Amino acid sequence: MEALRQQLVQLRQEIDAFPVHDAINTEDFRIRFLGTMGALKTVMAELKNVPPEQRKEAGQLLNEIKSYAESVYQQHLDRTRTTTVETSRTTDRSRSGSPQPIGSRHPVTRMKNEIVSIFQKLGFAVAEGPEIEDDWHNFGALNLPAHHPARDMQDTFYVQQNPDWVLRTHTSSVQIREMEKGTLPLRLLMPGCVFRNETISARSHCFFHQVEGLYIDEQVSFADLKQTLYFFVQEMYGKDVQIRFRPSYFPFTEPSAEMDISCFICAGAGCPVCKKSGWVEILGCGMVHPNVLRNCQIDPEKYTGFAFGMGVERPAMLKYGVNDLRLFSENDVRFLRQFPAVS
Numbered sequence: 001m002e003a004l005r006q007q008l009v010q011l012r013q014e015i016d017a018f019p020v021h022d023a024i025n026t027e028d029f030r031i032r033f034l035g036t037m038g039a040l041k042t043v044m045a046e047l048k049n050v051p052p053e054q055r056k057e058a059g060q061l062l063n064e065i066k067s068y069a070e071s072v073y074q075q076h077l078d079r080t081r082t083t084t085v086e087t088s089r090t091t092d093r094s095r096s097g098s099p100q101p102i103g104s105r106h107p108v109t110r111m112k113n114e115i116v117s118i119f120q121k122l123g124f125a126v127a128e129g130p131e132i133e134d135d136w137h138n139f140g141a142l143n144l145p146a147h148h149p150a151r152d153m154q155d156t157f158y159v160q161q162n163p164d165w166v167l168r169t170h171t172s173s174v175q176i177r178e179m180e181k182g183t184l185p186l187r188l189l190m191p192g193c194v195f196r197n198e199t200i201s202a203r204s205h206c207f208f209h210q211v212e213g214l215y216i217d218e219q220v221s222f223a224d225l226k227q228t229l230y231f232f233v234q235e236m237y238g239k240d241v242q243i244r245f246r247p248s249y250f251p252f253t254e255p256s257a258e259m260d261i262s263c264f265i266c267a268g269a270g271c272p273v274c275k276k277s278g279w280v281e282i283l284g285c286g287m288v289h290p291n292v293l294r295n296c297q298i299d300p301e302k303y304t305g306f307a308f309g310m311g312v313e314r315p316a317m318l319k320y321g322v323n324d325l326r327l328f329s330e331n332d333v334r335f336l337r338q339f340p341a342v343s
């Protein structure tokens with residue numbers, strides 16, 4: 001009996017000294033003292049060696065140590081459980097984050113980026129400018145003085161507070177701003193939105209996008225313009241596509257032309273897209289008018305340049321099979337969701 005008493009005192013000391021600081025140690029504690037092969041089971045087995053008259057007292061002592069071990073175990077359990085939760089909340093940086101929907105890229109932006117990236121291969125940089133312009137940058141400097149009949153070619157929105165301000169009708173205004181800076185040569189692309197007072201329908205809109213290009217250096221010729229645009233068309237529509245130029249008129253270029261490509265849908269056989277002509281018009285272009293250069297303090301005897309401008313919505317409609325221009329600006333998520341998030 002005395003031996004058992006000694007054993008129990010020692011066991012109690014062991015229980016108190018057992019180091020527990022997390023859930024794993026707690027389980028070690030349970031196995032060491034309360035498990036099927038644990039220390040308590042071992043001392044319980046001693047009971048049969050105790051003389052029968054002392055068994056009652058011995059049984060009481062054993063029960064006491066058992067419930068003491070169980071209560072210490074419960075305390076460890078409570079303490080380490082909360083510690084585990086706190087630890088995971090503050091330090092587990094390896095857990096994956098919750099996924100965030102990133103939306104999709106607007107089809108007009110996709111088309112614009114595609115056009116821009118082709119010209120970037122030829123060394124064109126991107127320039128941007130204001131959407132509300134003064135008369136000089138949108139018209140005057142572009143060889144369209146007040147009352148010039150060609151102003152009617154672009155139905156303009158005027159800003160009520162200031163009769164000198166317009167919503168830009170083309171991104172050619174950015175060409176002027178860049179030429180005025182006085183650093184030459186220039187090889188620039190000007191993407192952006194433009195505004196014209198047109199009736200809104202499936203085929204026309206008062207708000208749309210353009211990409212214009214400008215190249216000014218010594219000895220730039222119409223041949224350079226043709227070659228540049230031919231490169232663009234081949235990259236954009238494929239190697240088999242043909243181009244043709246038709247004489248045209250823009251006040252800011254001389255000579256001026258409109259460029260068609262052979263219909264990439266029917267390869268010239270005739271379809272609704274090319275209106276059975278075999279050709280699709282894609283842009284206007286020409287050699288920068290000497291007056292425009294002069295307006296920007298550039299000597300037309302020394303420098304020449306070409307410019308071109310194209311719409312973004314029309315090629316986007318053809319590429320993505322969109323049949324109504326209004327879809328681009330209504331921002332209906334059912335439409336926008338159909339375009340992937342990347343590129």
Ligand code: PHE
Binds near residue numbers: 171286
């Ligand atoms: N600015 C013209 C337009 O909006 C396009 C263009 C640009 C034509 C440059 C020729 C040269 O219609």
